[in-house]
Amino acid sequence: GSEIEVSNSNTVVPNDLSAFWMPFTANRQFKKAPRMLVAAKDMHYTTSDGRQVLDGTAGLWCVNAGHARPRIVEAIARQAAELDYAPAFQMGHPKAFELANRIVDIAPNGLNHVLFTNSGSESVETALKLALAYHRVKGEGARSRLIGRERGYHGVNFGGISVGGIVSNRKMFGSLLTGVDHMPHTHNLAKNAYSKGVPEYGTELADELERIVTLHDASTIAAVIVEPVAGSTGVLIPPMGYLKRLREITSKHGILLIFDEVITGFGRLGTPFGADYFGVTPDIMITAKGLTNGVIPMGAVLVSSEIHDAFMQGPEHMIEFFHGYTYSGNPMASAAGLATLETYKEEGLLTRGAELAPIFQDALHSLKGEPHVIDIRNIGLVGAVELDPIAGAPTKRAFSAFLKCYEDGVLVRTTGDIIAMSPPLIISESQIGELIDGVRAALRSID
Numbered sequence: 001g002s003e004i005e006v007s008n009s010n011t012v013v014p015n016d017l018s019a020f021w022m023p024f025t026a027n028r029q030f031k032k033a034p035r036m037l038v039a040a041k042d043m044h045y046t047t048s049d050g051r052q053v054l055d056g057t058a059g060l061w062c063v064n065a066g067h068a069r070p071r072i073v074e075a076i077a078r079q080a081a082e083l084d085y086a087p088a089f090q091m092g093h094p095k096a097f098e099l100a101n102r103i104v105d106i107a108p109n110g111l112n113h114v115l116f117t118n119s120g121s122e123s124v125e126t127a128l129k130l131a132l133a134y135h136r137v138k139g140e141g142a143r144s145r146l147i148g149r150e151r152g153y154h155g156v157n158f159g160g161i162s163v164g165g166i167v168s169n170r171k172m173f174g175s176l177l178t179g180v181d182h183m184p185h186t187h188n189l190a191k192n193a194y195s196k197g198v199p200e201y202g203t204e205l206a207d208e209l210e211r212i213v214t215l216h217d218a219s220t221i222a223a224v225i226v227e228p229v230a231g232s233t234g235v236l237i238p239p240m241g242y243l244k245r246l247r248e249i250t251s252k253h254g255i256l257l258i259f260d261e262v263i264t265g266f267g268r269l270g271t272p273f274g275a276d277y278f279g280v281t282p283d284i285m286i287t288a289k290g291l292t293n294g295v296i297p298m299g300a301v302l303v304s305s306e307i308h309d310a311f312m313q314g315p316e317h318m319i320e321f322f323h324g325y326t327y328s329g330n331p332m333a334s335a336a337g338l339a340t341l342e343t344y345k346e347e348g349l350l351t352r353g354a355e356l357a358p359i360f361q362d363a364l365h366s367l368k369g370e371p372h373v374i375d376i377r378n379i380g381l382v383g384a385v386e387l388d389p390i391a392g393a394p395t396k397r398a399f400s401a402f403l404k405c406y407e408d409g410v411l412v413r414t415t416g417d418i419i420a421m422s423p424p425l426i427i428s429e430s431q432i433g434e435l436i437d438g439v440r441a442a443l444r445s446i447d
């Protein structure tokens with residue numbers, strides 16, 4: 001195929017950084033000492049000062065096939081020239097249908113229909129609205145409550161922060177959605193510290209759902225939403241049997257189970273989806289990020305035929321579900337998605353994490369005993385190192401570790417005092433070693 005030449009020689013870094021109010025960023029700190037990325041290829045970023053940085057986070061958990069992969073680059077370039085945009089409502093274009101089919105091919109059995117969005121947050125809103133509307137079209141409109149979980153992250157829109165459980169993402173924004181309740185989170189350092197893979201203790205926390213159902217009565221509850229592995233809150237891995245138990249309880253009570261697989265989707269755990277890893281199929285599955293390798297914004301919500309079919313009634317000229325975005329399934333994103341899924345397939349990336357997981361696990365747990373470390377946990381190609389916070393200055397220690405890693409050529413991510421790692425699924429064994437050694441050196445050098 002044709003190669004597209006990229007030159008960084010004329011990359012200009014502006015002097016004035018004040019206009020861009022950056023997302024989820026310490027703006028003042030950043031603008032004093034900017035960390036600018038100007039190029040990327042495979043496992044590495046290039047910084048504006050010409051350094052190579054090993055990508056230990058797949059961008060933001062999204063660049064699962066690594067950077068600037070030829071198939072994806074070419075598909076986007078070709079699509080821009082061929083069909084740049086087609087109206088999303090009452091019109092179609094072939095690639096969106098093709099992509100939906102390819103997604104269904106690799107999805108857990110029973111999830112046969114796809115709604116497209118532009119992000120994880122939009123996928124979350126779409127899923128929650130679907131759940132409410134589904135019960136309504138079935139004549140059970142009293143099922144209007146949504147149940148999330150403490151420490152859950154479901155993006156930043158109003159539905160998502162309502163069912164989410166990260167306090168700093170919620171507290172500034174008023175009363176949020178009403179009729180929402182939360183299950184307890186599953187983090188338990190006293191019992192589960194240094195667990196490798198799925199932790200042993202805490203299955204009974206799923207029974208808290210039964211208590212919540214009893215409190216509100218099942219007839220008022222529409223859906224339960226969880227991340228199979230909670231990522232953004234600092235990698236919380238579900239206790240053994242926990243998700244199976246949630247499935248049993250929701251099925252028993254006619255409540256929909258929604259998995260937010262924005263992070264766990266597309267090979268992160270060594271299986272195509274988290275649902276495959278845990279052997280639990282939800283009624284609705286939320287995806288984004290890895291769907292297009294992070295290259296063009298896109299999300300997808302997968303639903304069962306039962307949900308889809310419930311809407312397909314009434315006069316045929318009528319719209320069945322009053323929801324959608326200008327860019328739902330847009331041609332550029334669809335082309336990027338198709339090329340991404342082809343790349344995953346050609347290189348076996350949706351299951352490569354399973355081969356690398358034991359190597360990653362050994363390397364990660366070799367950090368036990370390093371300064372400040374109070375827990376290490378891992379599953380598939382996700383790992384976390386939890387640090388003892390500096391008294392009176394939570395998050396500062398992990399942030400220092402992040403800065404030190406970056407200076408030394410390794411990109412990691414922190415939330416609170418937790419360092420998270422989720423490298424592209426193309427990472428080599430020696431690069432796993434490099435990543436972990438980078439974290440080790442940072443831990444030894446910070447206060």
Ligand code: PLP
Nearest residue numbers: 119120121153154155260262263
């Ligand atoms: N849901 C989960 C589980 C996520 O991890 C994220 C992002 O990290 C989102 C939703 C939100 O996705 P986005 O930032 O694309 O809106």
